[in-house]
Amino acid sequence: MNSEESLKIDIQNLNFFYKTKQVLKNINLQMAEKKVTALMGPSGCGKTTLLRCLNLMHELIEETRAEGTVNLYPQKVNLLSDEMDPLWVRQRIGMVFQKPNPFPKSMYENVAYGLRLRGLKNKTELESRVEKALNQAGLWKEVSDRIHQPAFSLSGGQQQRLCIARALAVEPEVLLLDEPTSALDPISTAHIEEQLSEIKKHVTVIMVTHNLHQAARCSDETVFMLNGEVIEKGRSQKLFTNPQDQRTENYITGRFG
Amino acid sequence: MNLSTNSLGSSVKFRHFLSFIFKILSLLGLLLGLIVLLVLIGDLIRRGGDRLSIDFFTNFASRKADRAGILAAWVGTLWVMLITAVLTIVVGVSAAIYLEEYAPKNRATRLIELNILNLAAMPSILYGLLALGLFVHQMKLGSSLLTAGMTLSLLVLPVVIVASREALRSLPFTLKEASYALGATQFQTLVYHQIPAALSGIMTGVILALSRAIGETAPLITIGALTYIAFLPQSLMDSFTVLPIQLFNWLSRPQEEFHANAAAAGLVLLFLTFLLNGVAILIRIKARKNIKW
Numbered sequence: 001m002n003s004e005e006s007l008k009i010d011i012q013n014l015n016f017f018y019k020t021k022q023v024l025k026n027i028n029l030q031m032a033e034k035k036v037t038a039l040m041g042p043s044g045c046g047k048t049t050l051l052r053c054l055n056l057m058h059e060l061i062e063e064t065r066a067e068g069t070v071n072l073y074p075q076k077v078n079l080l081s082d083e084m085d086p087l088w089v090r091q092r093i094g095m096v097f098q099k100p101n102p103f104p105k106s107m108y109e110n111v112a113y114g115l116r117l118r119g120l121k122n123k124t125e126l127e128s129r130v131e132k133a134l135n136q137a138g139l140w141k142e143v144s145d146r147i148h149q150p151a152f153s154l155s156g157g158q159q160q161r162l163c164i165a166r167a168l169a170v171e172p173e174v175l176l177l178d179e180p181t182s183a184l185d186p187i188s189t190a191h192i193e194e195q196l197s198e199i200k201k202h203v204t205v206i207m208v209t210h211n212l213h214q215a216a217r218c219s220d221e222t223v224f225m226l227n228g229e230v231i232e233k234g235r236s237q238k239l240f241t242n243p244q245d246q247r248t249e250n251y252i253t254g255r256f257g
Numbered sequence: 258m259n260l261s262t263n264s265l266g267s268s269v270k271f272r273h274f275l276s277f278i279f280k281i282l283s284l285l286g287l288l289l290g291l292i293v294l295l296v297l298i299g300d301l302i303r304r305g306g307d308r309l310s311i312d313f314f315t316n317f318a319s320r321k322a323d324r325a326g327i328l329a330a331w332v333g334t335l336w337v338m339l340i341t342a343v344l345t346i347v348v349g350v351s352a353a354i355y356l357e358e359y360a361p362k363n364r365a366t367r368l369i370e371l372n373i374l375n376l377a378a379m380p381s382i383l384y385g386l387l388a389l390g391l392f393v394h395q396m397k398l399g400s401s402l403l404t405a406g407m408t409l410s411l412l413v414l415p416v417v418i419v420a421s422r423e424a425l426r427s428l429p430f431t432l433k434e435a436s437y438a439l440g441a442t443q444f445q446t447l448v449y450h451q452i453p454a455a456l457s458g459i460m461t462g463v464i465l466a467l468s469r470a471i472g473e474t475a476p477l478i479t480i481g482a483l484t485y486i487a488f489l490p491q492s493l494m495d496s497f498t499v500l501p502i503q504l505f506n507w508l509s510r511p512q513e514e515f516h517a518n519a520a521a522a523g524l525v526l527l528f529l530t531f532l533l534n535g536v537a538i539l540i541r542i543k544a545r546k547n548i549k550w
C-alpha cells in the first residue's frame with residue numbers, strides 16, 4: 001500500500017473455525033480505500049470464508065468461531081469484537097454471493113429492499129436510487145421497461161448484476177464480491193468488469209475470482225491464498241509478472257490447483 | 258455371458274412394466290376416492306335434496322320435521338370456524354416461527370417437537386375432556402362459542418404448527434442470507450421474506466386443520482354444546498350449536514322425516530367444507546402470485 005492511500009480494512013491474526021476445523025490460519029491483510037483487491041486461490045482455500053467474516057455472515061452458521069481483529073477505518077472499530085452489532089456492519093459492508101440469490105419478488109423490490117430496511121419511504125427518492133444502482137451495475141438499459149417483473153425472469157448473469165445493484169443501492173463503504181462472474185458469459189463478465197472501475201470510485205471492493213486475467217485486469221492488488229493462509233499479496237501487475245513465492249508462481253502458471 | 262443385450266433388455270422392459278402398474282394403481286386410488294365422494298353426495302341429494310329451501314336456512318330447529326331448519330346450526334358453525342381460524346393461525350404460526358427461528362436447538366426443543374407430533378394423533382374426545390375441565394369449569398367460560406373455538410383450535414394446532422414449520426424450513430437458506438447481508442434484522446427477514454414465501458405452505462396446513470375442525474362433534478358435545486337452540490349467538494360467551502351436532506341429533510330420532518333433514522344438513526356441511534377449502538385455495542394462489550421463484 002502506498003503512503004497516499006488510506007487504510008480501509010485491517011485484518012490482524014484472523015483465525016476461523018467451523019466446529020473444530022480451522023479454515024483460516026493467521027490471516028494478516030490490509031486493504032486500501034477505494035481500491036479493488038482480488039482474492040485468488042484454489043477451491044476450498046477459504047476465500048468465501050474470509051469474505052463472510054468481513055460482514056459477519058458467518059454468525060448465521062452454527063458452531064463457527066472467528067478469532068483476531070478486523071478493524072474498519074475511518075471509524076477504527078473492531079468488527080469481530082463481541083459488542084459489534086452485525087446490523088451496523090452489514091449496512092456498511094455489502095456482499096454479493098457466489099450464486100445469484102435474488103428475492104422472489106420484482107426487480108424493483110429487490111433493489112429497493114435495502115433502502116426500505118433503512119426506512120426510506122419516499123417513492124420518487126426510492127425510484128431514483130433504484131435506477132442509479134441498476135445503472136451502476138450496468139443493468140438499467142436492459143431492464144428499465146420491466147423493473148416490476150419478477151427477478152427470476154432474468155438470466156443468470158442479469159440476476160447477478162441485480163444482486164450487485166441491490167448491494168450498491170444502500171451505498172456501502174465496502175463491497176464484497178464472491179466470484180461475481182463465475183457463472184457468466186464473456187459479454188456479461190465484461191459488463192461487470194467495466195462497471196467495477198466506476199464502482200471503485202466510491203466503494204472499496206474485495207473480489208474473489210478464479211479468473212487470473214480478471215484479477216490482472218480489474219484489481220489493484222491481488223492476494224494469493226492456499227489452505228487457509230495468505231501466501232502472497234502485492235500489486236496485481238507485479239504479482240502476476242513477478243511473483244515472489246514459488247507456490248504463487250506455480251498457481252498462476254497452472255502447475256497446480 | 259450376454260449381459261448387454263438379454264438380461265439388461267428384459268430388465269428395462271420389466272421396469273417399464275412396474276412403472277405402468279404403479280401408474281394404474283395410483284389412478285385406481287384416485288378414482289376410488291372420487292367415486293365414494295360422488296356416491297355420498299348423490300345419496301345425500303336423493304334423501305335430503307327436497308328439504309333444501311330458503312326456510313330450511315332461516316328456521317330454527319323444531320319438533321315438527323317439515324318446519325325444522327338449521328339457522329342456529331349454520332350460524333354457529335360459521336362463528337366457531339371463524340374463532341378457530343383466528344386463534345389457530347395466530348397461535349400456530351407464532352409457535353412454528355418460534356420453534357423454527359428462535360428456539361435454541363437443544364434437547365428440550367426436540368422433546369417439544371416430538372410431543373407436538375404426538376398431540377396431532379390424540380383422539381379428539383380427549384381434547385373435549387381437557388376443555389371441559391380447563392375452559393368450562395376452571396376458567397368459567399361456560400359452554401360458549403369461545404370455549405368451542407378454543408377447543409377446536411387446540412385440536413388442530415399441531416397440524417398447523419407442523420405444516421408451518423415444514424413450510425418455513427423448506428425455504429432456501431440463501432433467502433435468509435440475502436436479507437441479512439443487506440442489514441435486515443431477524444424480524445424484518447421474517448416479515449418481508451420468510452412468511453410471504455412460506456404462506457402457501459402455511460395455508461395448506463390451515464386448510465387441512467379447518468376441514469378437520471368443521472366436522473368435529475365429540476369434543477363440542479363434551480364441552481356441553483346445545484342440541485336445541487332458538488336464538489342466534491350475540492357474543493362470544495353465548496351458547497351455540499353447530500351443524501354436525503344438529504345432524505347427529507336428527508339422525509338419532511326414529512322418524513324418517515328427520516333423517517331427510519339430516520341428509521340436507523349434511524349437504525350444507527359438505528358445501529361449507531368445500532367453500533372453506535375454496536377460500537383457502539384462493540389465498541394460496543394469491544400468495545403464490547406475489548412470490549415468483
Ligand SMILES: Nc1ncnc2c1ncn2[C@@H]1O[C@H](COP(=O)(O)OP(=O)(O)OP(=O)(O)O)[C@@H](O)[C@H]1O
Nearest residue numbers: 018023041042043044045046047048049050061098
Ligand atoms: N458451513 C460449513 N461447515 C463446515 N465446513 C465448511 C463450511 N463452509 C465451508 N467449509 C469448509 O471451509 C473450507 C473453505 O471453504 P470456502 O467456501 O471458504 O472455500 P473457497 O475458497 O471459497 O472455495 P471455492 O473457490 O470453491 O468457492 C472448505 O474446506 C470447506 O469445506
Ligand SMILES: [Mg+2]
Nearest residue numbers: 047048098178
Ligand atoms: Mg467460494
